[in-house]
Amino acid sequence: MLKQTPLNTVHRAAGAKMVDFGGWDMPVSYGSQIEEHLAVRRDAGMFDVSHMLAVDVEPGDASENPNAVAHNSARDFLRYALANNVDKLTVAGKALYSCLLKPDGGVLDDLIVYFLSENWFRIVVNASTADKDVAWLRSLIDERGAKLKLTPRRDLAMIAVQGPRARERVWAVLQDRNTEAKAETEPLKPFMAAEIGEYFIARTGYTGEDGFEVMLPSTRAIEFWRALAAAGVRPCGLGARDTLRLEAGMNLYGQDMDETVNPLESGLAWTVDLASARDFVGKTALLARAPTRQLIGLLLEDKGGVLRAHQKVTTHAGEGEITSGTFSPTLGASIALARLPAGVAAGERAQVDVRGKTLAARIVKPPFVRHGKSLLASIKEKPL
Amino acid sequence: MNVPTNLKYTASHEWIRSEPDGTLTIGITDHAQEALGDLVFIELPAVGRKVKAGEACAVVESVKAASDIYAPVSGEIVAVNEQVVASPEMINADAYGHWLYKLKPANAADVASLLDAAAYIAAVGEE
Numbered sequence: 001m002l003k004q005t006p007l008n009t010v011h012r013a014a015g016a017k018m019v020d021f022g023g024w025d026m027p028v029s030y031g032s033q034i035e036e037h038l039a040v041r042r043d044a045g046m047f048d049v050s051h052m053l054a055v056d057v058e059p060g061d062a063s064e065n066p067n068a069v070a071h072n073s074a075r076d077f078l079r080y081a082l083a084n085n086v087d088k089l090t091v092a093g094k095a096l097y098s099c100l101l102k103p104d105g106g107v108l109d110d111l112i113v114y115f116l117s118e119n120w121f122r123i124v125v126n127a128s129t130a131d132k133d134v135a136w137l138r139s140l141i142d143e144r145g146a147k148l149k150l151t152p153r154r155d156l157a158m159i160a161v162q163g164p165r166a167r168e169r170v171w172a173v174l175q176d177r178n179t180e181a182k183a184e185t186e187p188l189k190p191f192m193a194a195e196i197g198e199y200f201i202a203r204t205g206y207t208g209e210d211g212f213e214v215m216l217p218s219t220r221a222i223e224f225w226r227a228l229a230a231a232g233v234r235p236c237g238l239g240a241r242d243t244l245r246l247e248a249g250m251n252l253y254g255q256d257m258d259e260t261v262n263p264l265e266s267g268l269a270w271t272v273d274l275a276s277a278r279d280f281v282g283k284t285a286l287l288a289r290a291p292t293r294q295l296i297g298l299l300l301e302d303k304g305g306v307l308r309a310h311q312k313v314t315t316h317a318g319e320g321e322i323t324s325g326t327f328s329p330t331l332g333a334s335i336a337l338a339r340l341p342a343g344v345a346a347g348e349r350a351q352v353d354v355r356g357k358t359l360a361a362r363i364v365k366p367p368f369v370r371h372g373k374s375l376l377a378s379i380k381e382k383p384l
Numbered sequence: 385m386n387v388p389t390n391l392k393y394t395a396s397h398e399w400i401r402s403e404p405d406g407t408l409t410i411g412i413t414d415h416a417q418e419a420l421g422d423l424v425f426i427e428l429p430a431v432g433r434k435v436k437a438g439e440a441c442a443v444v445e446s447v448k449a450a451s452d453i454y455a456p457v458s459g460e461i462v463a464v465n466e467q468v469v470a471s472p473e474m475i476n477a478d479a480y481g482h483w484l485y486k487l488k489p490a491n492a493a494d495v496a497s498l499l500d501a502a503a504y505i506a507a508v509g510e511e
Contacts (some may be wrong), residue, residue, distance in 0.1 A: 028448075029421060032421075032422055033447050034473075239421065239448060243447060305427070305445060306425050308450065327425070355443065355450060
């Protein structure tokens, strides 16, 4: 039996094509995936991401962990548990992207951590890894004797509203529901969040566009979704979410990285703080070995197919493999993320085996698209 | 499901129209385009190529996946539709209005072995 989000009946009533996504019954598209993609690039679209899990990290009672050390705060714990450094979070509401690593440096998950107060951090993890993550974090808490409480928030729904007009459409919907919501979220800078009554609103996303990710009580999700649709926000499925994030050069956990690779070989060195003196899970392993591979972008230059995951890539420095590939609706060309030898660089050429044919691709530095515009000098976005 | 009764079908989701000159016109069904999603690339066989029944002879790729297109009967490719190569999305808009290739069957009687509309609907139902 697949798990269902609070919006499942709405997706089914809309005639969405549903798929099993990590054990969840999720909409892949409501019609044309490309039209949904372009709606996000040009106007506003929304995604049900309630399958993802918010987990609150707060001070606990001593009775919950008899081994607790009184002075071990949420910040102390996350400073040790995450590869990125929560000490970068100095302003309440600020968010940080980070990997959760195993001691050997393998990526258990990628997540966003929000700093709301010293007594309240919220992390948002992927759906298929949520149970594993919570179990891992609990074992770490026990191991360190931390006095902390983890609360998985399955009572919350999550809706990502993305696109150049996403914020104004959210405000239009909120003005009847919470008069302070616009005033409090208008000043939010990217990667900042605020809690306004029953809404938790973050200026974050997974598309390369502006927008909000909104958490709210599950019981309110259907009404809020319908109001957004009435305000002109197009429902979009996981298919468009995948092509949008790939154009934006963002990794998908389980596809571009997993427990068998470390973040330095996954294009995520910028999210690992190795500069500070702090210790964190996986640090010793990351320092012990220089990366031999890298995750980088490919742009297909030959006609003849579409780049796909697991296609073999040949470079002057050796072989590699595509981890995510698709047709980019914005560029009208095929793009990919590929794990290639550390010795190759953007601007060089590679050969890709596409269904038995050898096609030429250019190695490029992601992202491919940001805020609706091509970032590749040689290729312009398709006209409106 | 949109399955015109004047066409024949395969269980692998090709539609086949018998032309007065004895050739067969082949495309993909509406069910197939719906399942594949937005088509972005089509590769067609060389005219003159001899194919066997069930042989993969064309490829359609959507945003999501690549899918082989099979020859419904043995024969020779006599024409291909370059319009759909230039604009694959035409097939999403009207799967029966746009063909992929034309085939001259080696044995005209083979066409009788193809599925009719009712049998195709039943085959889709069993997937």
